[in-house]
Each structure stands twice: as C-alpha cells, then as structure tokens.
Ligand SMILES: NC(=O)C1=CN([C@@H]2O[C@H](COP(=O)(O)OP(=O)(O)OC[C@H]3O[C@@H](n4cnc5c(N)ncnc54)[C@H](O)[C@@H]3O)[C@@H](O)[C@H]2O)C=CC1
C-alpha cells in the first residue's frame with residue numbers, strides 16, 4: 001500500500017508515456033496465452049475417463065459458440081439490436097446453457113467436477129477474517145520488502161498497461177483518464193486485501209479492454225471499400241462508449257454477491273469444463289485482436305489481395321516487419337517462460353525492460369517511418385494528457401498547434417501535417433507538386449502527407465505566439481467576379497428575409513470522386529490556387545461547418561488566410577466562425593487544439609459546437625465556452641436510423657444566432673447527408689474543386705444515398721467551369 005502511494009505521490013505513472021503498442025502487444029499476447037494455458041490446465045485436472053472427454057467437448061462447445069457470438073456481433077446478419085444482444089450476452093448465456101446441457105440424457109451419468117466454492121462469507125481456510133500481522137516478527141517484515149517491491153512493479157505495470165489498453169485509440173473516449181488516482185486507490189485496495197489475507201484485486205478488473213468493448217455503442221455504416229464484391233456491404237463502427245461507473249460498481253457488487261450463500265450454490269453448479277471453455281474464448285479473442293497476430297496475418301496474406309489502405313504496405317523493407325515481430329515474440333517467449341519457473345513473480349521485469357529497449361534500441365535499426373507504422377501510442381493524446389503526453393509529443397502539441405518549421409516563415413501548418421495547405425504561393429514548388437501526386441516523388445510524398453488518426457506527430461521548437469495568419473494567401477490569379485453569383489451578397493446580413501442562411505457547399509475531390517484517402521487521413525487535393533480560392537470563400541462567409549470526423553482527423557484551423565493586397569490578411573471581422581457538427585457528442589477536449597489556440601490568441605473566431613439532445617460532454621462544453629465559443633443543442637440524431645441531421649433545425653439555430661452565410665466543407669458523411677434529396681433545398685450553391693489525381697478505391701467518397709433509380713440524385717443548373725492552376729473548379733446551383 002505504502003509503495004503504491006509513493007508511486008502516486010511522485011507521479012510515477014508519467015513513465016507511461018514511454019509505453020507503446022510494442023510492449024502492450026507483448027503483454028496482451030502473454031495474457032492471451034495465460035488464458036489458453038489456464039483452460040488446458042483445468043481440463044488436464046479432469047482425469048482421463050468420461051469426465052475428461054465430456055469436459056473437452058463442453059469446453060470446445062463454449063469456445064465455438066462464444067466465438068461465433070462475437071463473429072455474429074460484427075457481421076451483417078440479423079437486425080442490429082439482435083446482433084448487439086448476441087455479442088454482449090451470447091457468452092454468458094452459453095455458460096448458463098451448457099451448465100444445464102451436461103444434465104441431459106446420458107451425460108447426466110457422468111460426474112463432472114464443478115467450480116469449487118466454500119462457505120458463505122467465510123475465508124477458504126478455517127481462520128479468522130484478519131491476518132494477525134501484529135504477531136509477525138520484525139525480521140520477516142524486512143524479508144517481505146523485496147517481494148513487496150516486485151509485487152508493486154507487477155501491479156504498477158499490470159494495472160497501468162491494462163488501463164492503457166482499455167483506453168486504447170480504438171475506443172472513442174470522452175472522459176479523461178486518472179492514472180495517478182487509480183494507483184493511489186489500488187494502494188488502498190491492496191492494503192485492505194493484505195489485512196484480510198485475500199488475493200489483491202488488481203489488473204484486469206475493471207481496467208479490461210473487454211469491459212470497454214462491451215460498453216461500446218456501435219453503428220452500421222457503408223463499407224468504405226464500397227466497390228466490386230463489397231458494393232452494398234456494411235461495416236459496424238464504434239460510435240461512442242457509454243462511460244459511467246455503474247457497470248464497475250455492479251461488477252464489484254456481483255463479486256461480493258458471489259460470496260453469498262445462494263450465489264455460491266449457483267456458481268458451484270458450473271462444470272469446470274465450461275470454465276475452461278470460457279478461458280479459451282477469452283484467450284482466442286485476445287489473440288485475434290492482438291497487434292502481433294495482425295502483423296503475422298499481414299505477412300501471410302496474398303499481397304495482391306491486401307487493401308491499399310493497409311499502413312504496413314507502406315513499409316519498404318518487408319524484413320523490418322519480420323524482425324519487429326521476431327523481437328516481440330522473443331519478448332513474449334521470455335515473459336511466458338519465466339512464469340513457468342519459481343521466479344514467476346519477476347515476469348513484469350522482462351516487460352518493463354522492453355520499454356527502454358523500444359525507446360532507445362529499436363530506433364538504431366528501424367527507421368522513424370518504419371517504427372511509426374509498426375508501432376503507435378497505445379492511448380490517444382487525449383488520454384495521455386494526464387501522464388504528460390506521449391513520448392515524442394510535447395504537451396504543446398496537444399494543447400496548442402505546432403508552429404512553422406524553423407527557417408520557414410511562411411509554413412504554418414496544422415499539427416504535424418506535411419501538407420501545403422497554408423501559406424503557399426501560386427508558384428508551386430517541386431515538393432508541392434509531389435504532394436499532389438505530380439512530378440518526381442509523387443505518390444510517396446502524398447502518402448507522407450497523411451496524418452495517422454490521433455497523432456500530432458511533429459516535435460518542433462515552440463515559438464511564441466503561433467502566428468497562423470502571418471502568411472497571407474493572395475488571389476491575383478483568380479477573377480473573383482466569376483464566383484460572385486454563387487456567393488452570399490452580404491456575408492453578415494440578408495435582406496431577402498430568407499428563413500435559412502446562405503449555404504455554400506464546397507470541397508475538393510479527386511477524379512474518382514473522393515475527398516480523402518481514408519476516413520481520418522487528411523489528404524491534400526487542392527493546389528495553391530484553389531486553396532487560395534477556398535480561403536477567399538471562407539472570407540466571404542460568416543460561418544464554416546465541418547463534421548466531427550473532419551475536426552478530429554484534420555485538426556483544422558478553419559480561419560481565412562486570404563489577403564487582398566498580398567501582404568495583410570483580411571481582418572478579424574472577416575474571419576468565419578467555425579461550427580463543428582458533432583450530433584453524437586463524440587468530441588473531447590483533446591481534439592481540435594488548433595481551433596482553440598486560434599480563438600485564444602484572437603486569430604480566429606471562437607468555435608461553436610453543435611450537438612443533439614443531451615449529448616453535451618461537460619468538459620468539452622467548458623473548453624468551448626472557455627474560449628468564448630458556444631454550444632448548440634439542436635434536434636435529435638439516431639445513430640441507428642440513418643436519417644442524418646435535422647439540417648433545417650441546425651440552420652435555423654445558426655440564423656437565430658446571427659449567422660447569415662455558411663460554407664460547408666465536409667467531410668464525407670456531412671456532404672453525403674446534405675446532398676440527400678430531402679436536404680438539397682438548404683443548399684444555395686455548390687463550389688467543387690476537382691484535382692487531377694486518382695486516389696484509388698477505399699477513400700472517402702462523395703456519393704449521396706440514391707432515393708430513386710430513374711433520375712440523377714442531384715441535378716445542377718447555372719454550371720460554370722473554371723480552370724485554376726492544375727485544378728478545375730465547378731460552381732453551380734441545385735435545381
Ligand atoms: N477534400 C476536402 O475538401 C475535404 C476532405 N475532408 C476529409 O474528409 C474526411 C472526414 O470525413 P468523414 O470521416 O466522413 O467525417 P465527417 O467530417 O463527415 O464527420 C462524420 C461524423 O460527424 C458527425 N456528423 C455530423 N453531421 C452529420 C451528418 N449530417 N450526417 C452524418 N454524420 C454527421 C457524425 O458523428 C459522424 O461520425 C477526413 O479525412 C477529411 O480530411 C473533410 C473536409 C473537406
């Protein structure tokens with residue numbers, strides 16, 4: 001207990017910033033094998049006669065049915081709510097069913113050993129409730145100290161890493177982490193357990209990835225690879241996690257309940273074969289999602305059938321993947337081997353040593369790019385804030401934007417992006433051309449401009465204060481008058497008495513109709529000229545809307561860097577107000593640091609966060625209001641029914657707030673929703689940049705749902721085409 005408290009008081013959990021997927025995957029792999037080993041051990045204890053064989057059959061049945069329940073949960077079979085029910089409750093129901101199943105027919109004659117239990121609220125041994133620590137000799141207390149140190153290391157690692165994995169980047173969490181408080185609390189429970197002489201309640205409960213997984217609310221979306229055989233397919237995506245303390249409390253109360261007489265009788269009915277099967281299910285499921293397994297599977301796959309979006313495909317040296325896996329397997333082997341010996345308690349030391357090995361030794365052979373693709377931070381920057389951020393990312397990267405490269409006074413970019421979205425002049429550099437898929441280095445360079453979801457990447461020297469609007473974007477190459485009919489006459493007032501603001505839908509797409517390489521990857525499509533046009537458009541609107549997906553993926557600035565004289569950026573009054581459309585309230589305070597920084601430094605208007613009924617997250621609300629922004633709760637949004645946003649309500653609310661013109665930039669889901677027949681009436685004009693490049697299947701496509709087979713989904717009129725740099729811009733109205 002005391003050692004845990006020392007760890008909490010000294011902020012020792014900050015060392016978690018060095019823990020990456022590398023060591024977490026090894027630990028997860030190890031835990032999966034421990035489950036499998038435990039299952040086998042339970043079975044081997046069933047003798048060699050009928051009970052043994054029946055136990056094997058029952059264990060395999062639990063494994064197959066439990067596994068299938070998981071498969072059904074993520075398949076397109078049945079209605080969504082039935083699938084979710086099967087996924088969440090299939091395994092416990094299987095345990096109940098098979099506990100009864102072994103009493104059918106001839107199986108009744110086989111005497112199976114069941115879960116051993118003791119008397120209600122009574123220690124396993126016939127002793128008092130308390131350990132008589134006052135009778136222990138002083139010498140023995142000192143002998144216990146090295147073991148206590150080992151146990152503390154074990155708990156520190158086991159608990160924190162389980163916690164990191166349970167808050168992994170795959171879970172869209174909104175509530176902040178509390179590693180230091182957790183370790184303090186763990187000290188208390190360890191102390192109490194020590195006094196009672198019972199096992200320490202550490203590690204996987206309740207910090208279990210299974211727990212977070214079961215709290216995930218999923219939604220069904222179109223398969224991003226919607227082509228060929230995949231056309232019409234849907235995939236299940238996690239929308240949000242029901243973050244609360246009720247299930248943890250219920251879990252604790254149930255554990256207490258299992259000590260009561262009636263529940264002990266129920267537990268005692270469960271055959272050990274069923275439990276073995278349960279261990280197998282947990283082991284197989286943990287193995288299946290483990291990074292080591294996924295990498296091995298990648299290497300085994302037919303290369304021509306691996307999707308282009310697979311990040312490992314971008315690694316030039318295939319040997320690097322083999323070596324990385326081999327190192328992980330050696331780490332796993334060593335950890336597993338030590339647990340089979342008398343020195344088992346020392347196994348965390350091996351995993352602990354893997355962390356400095358990853359930080360200092362691996363970069364000597366692997367390149368930065370290889371390590372970025374093979375390894376990643378376990379938890380999102382948002383979660384890692386409470387331990388001082390991920391290694392290699394300063395807190396400034398999380399809270400405020402990355403500023404320009406030293407020696408480059410023009411480039412001021414969004415967190416870590418290599419894109420040339422800002423500050424580029426019309427004279428396109430070779431590098432710029434390559435970014436867009438033209439000239440030498442094309443393709444490679446474009447890929448480098450991707451930003452992996454949740455990472456801020458760069459570690460530049462902080463330069464106070466960030467000057468986002470120091471690099472004006474001149475527009476001398478565009479005759480703005482051409483665009484005039486498609487723009488609001490006056491961005492801040494509307495004399496026509498219209499009920500809704502003027503809405504300009506504008507985005508950049510590739511020749512194959514996609515706006516980015518994949519969801520969550522910012523992709524540079526516009527050239528410098530069309531990008532400058534976008535900044536001009538921004539200056540002509542009072543607001544800009546982007547969806548939560550774009551806000552999270554791009555960390556956008558959403559201000560204008562347009563300059564009329566090529567020297568000064570237009571004034572604050574011509575900056576648009578950013579609106580983030582986040583109907584399910586999925587955004588957290590760690591997202592969009594650039595928007596907040598711009599608002600704080602007066603270089604952009606304070607953002608407005610639009611959520612639907614009671615989806616407000618208190619921390620995010622405070623963050624938004626803290627920079628002078630607003631929170632709008634508008635309409636309802638049912639993630640299960642794909643009815644989309646109530647655009648009428650959103651636009652009316654904006655109008656009430658004095659926003660007379662708004663430009664909607666994306667991303668994919670927002671554009672598709674707005675282009676649906678029922679929403680087209682809200683669009684005043686469409687201005688689309690088409691870049692001379694193909695992104696290839698699998699990106700974010702702009703294809704609204706078809707409502708009738710006989711006609712075009714969207715018909716345009718007043719169409720104008722304008723070549724601009726290497727791109728072409730189309731402006732039109734919707735009929
Ligand atoms: N080339 C371009 O001009 C642009 C490209 N992008 C790219 O688009 C990608 C992001 O697109 P998506 O992943 O589709 O995210 P998105 O930006 O469309 O946001 C989707 C999320 O926003 C919420 N949402 C808000 N309004 C919604 C509505 N009316 N209907 C459905 N969901 C709504 C939902 O919670 C959903 O999860 C990024 O990679 C970004 O870089 C984004 C804007 C412009």
Ligand SMILES: Nc1nc(O)c(N)c(N[C@@H]2O[C@H](COP(=O)(O)O)[C@@H](O)[C@H]2O)n1
Nearest residue numbers: 508523524525526534554556557558665
């Ligand atoms: N016009 C245009 N062309 C592209 O190629 C783009 N990727 C985008 N993206 C949009 O611009 C936002 C970034 O804005 P900041 O430069 O950070 O202000 C991004 O979030 C998309 O909305 N647009």
